[in-house]
Amino acid sequence: xxxxxxxxxxxxxxxxxxxxxxxxxxxxxxxxxxxxxxxxxxxxxxxxxxxxxxxxxxxxxxxxxxxxxxxxxxxxxxxxxxxxxxxxxxxxxxxxxxxxxxxxxxxxxx
Amino acid sequence: xxxxxxxxxxxxxxxxxxxxxxxxxxxxxxxxxxxxxxxxxxxxxxxxxxxxxxxxxxxxxxxxxxxxxxxxxxxxxxxxxxxxxxxxxxxxxxxxxxxxxxxxxxxxxxxxxxxxxxxxxxxxx
Numbered sequence: 486x487x488x489x490x491x492x493x494x495x496x497x498x499x500x501x502x503x504x505x506x507x508x509x510x511x512x513x514x515x516x517x518x519x520x521x522x523x524x525x526x527x528x529x530x531x532x533x534x535x536x537x538x539x540x541x542x543x544x545x546x547x548x549x550x551x552x553x554x555x556x557x558x559x560x561x562x563x564x565x566x567x568x569x570x571x572x573x574x575x576x577x578x579x580x581x582x583x584x585x586x587x588x589x590x591x592x593x594x595x
Numbered sequence: 596x597x598x599x600x601x602x603x604x605x606x607x608x609x610x611x612x613x614x615x616x617x618x619x620x621x622x623x624x625x626x627x628x629x630x631x632x633x634x635x636x637x638x639x640x641x642x643x644x645x646x647x648x649x650x651x652x653x654x655x656x657x658x659x660x661x662x663x664x665x666x667x668x669x670x671x672x673x674x675x676x677x678x679x680x681x682x683x684x685x686x687x688x689x690x691x692x693x694x695x696x697x698x699x700x701x702x703x704x705x706x707x708x709x710x711x712x713x714x715x716x717x718x719x720x
Contacts, residue, residue, distance in 0.1 A: 487639060518704035522640070529690055529713055530632075530640060535706040536697055573640050577705065583656055584630070584642035 488513065489574050491587035498595045502562040505590045507574030509555050513585055517577045519557040521550055524571045524589075533572070534559060564594050597621040597709045599691050604714030611681050611718070617674040617691030617711055625649070625669035628694035630707060631676050633687035633716075641687075644676065645694065659685075681718045688713040 490508040497503040507519065521534035532541050534550035537557065549560045557576075561568055574587040603615040617629070631643040644655045644665040653665050664677040674691050692707035 518706070520706040522707075524640075529710040530692075530707075531710070532706060532708050535708075536704045539697070541708065571639075575640075575642075575707075581657075582654060584632075584645075586640045586642065589639040 487588035488578060488581070488585035489576065489587035491572075491574060491590045493588070494591045494593065496593040496595055497564055499564050499566065501564050502560060503564060503592065504561075505559045505572050505574075505592070507557045507559070507587050509557075509576060509585075511555060512580035513555075513576040513578040514552065514557055515555040516579055519550065519552050520575045521548075521557075521559045522573045522575065524573065526570070530573065561592070566594050568592060569594050597693070599693065599709055599711035601689060601691055601711045601714035604689065604716045606717045606719065607681055608720050609682060609718055612677070612679045613681065613716060615676040615678065615689055615691075615714060615716070617676075619672045619674065619691075619693075622693075624667075624672040628705075629665075629667065629674045630692045630694055631665060631674075632690045632692055632707070632710075633685075634690070634713070635684075635687040638687075643689070646674070678716070681716075683718050686716060686718045688715050
């Protein structure tokens with residue numbers, strides 16, 4: 486059972502937009518920044534979004550992040566087949582004194 | 596180019612030990628905090644441990660506390676994870692990751708900007 490809650494899977498057609506939610510509590514998302522990671526099949530995770538909504542250099546602006554209260558969201562617009570991956574949210578947890586991740590969401594582009 | 600290369604994984608019996616290494620290159624290793632994150636087969640990411648830049652401060656997830664020890668050798672640009680009393684539930688791919696701070700307006704937030712390719716640890720008799 487992950488501390489941060491994500492839907493196990495989402496799917497959408499190419500060129501459409503999809504959002505992935507991440508729900509936490511006051512000790513993690515409510516008080517700390519949220520980061521998002523993309524894990525392509527068989528690969529290591531890659532930083533996608535940091536500090537709730539900032540894009541690292543080289544990441545497509547089709548990806549965007551947002552946060553409100555104890556929840557965060559990742560949005561992907563103009564879906565492409567290469568976006569098929571697992572997506573994880575993460576945040577520092579003040580109560581556990583460690584990093585916590587969501588359980589991951591598998592994105593399928595139909 | 597930043598590179599993190601893990602090694603040391605393999606098959607070990609329950610109760611056994613293993614030491615993982617993460618060789619860093621392409622950046623000033625001694626300036627960065629580092630982490631270990633693991634992923635059981637078909638499961639999600641789980642944070643394991645972190646160490647500060649000079650090795651004087653460490654922290655662990657409750658699941659590994661007292662069994663795992665994180666350390667580093669800044670002269671060798673290498674991060675380590677000593678794993679003792681291994682259990683079946685420790686079976687996972689272990690990734691090392693670099694911790695970076697983004698500071699704005701007097702406060703800083705942290706994230707993992709580079710990850711290694713991972714090394715598989717299998718605990719089984």
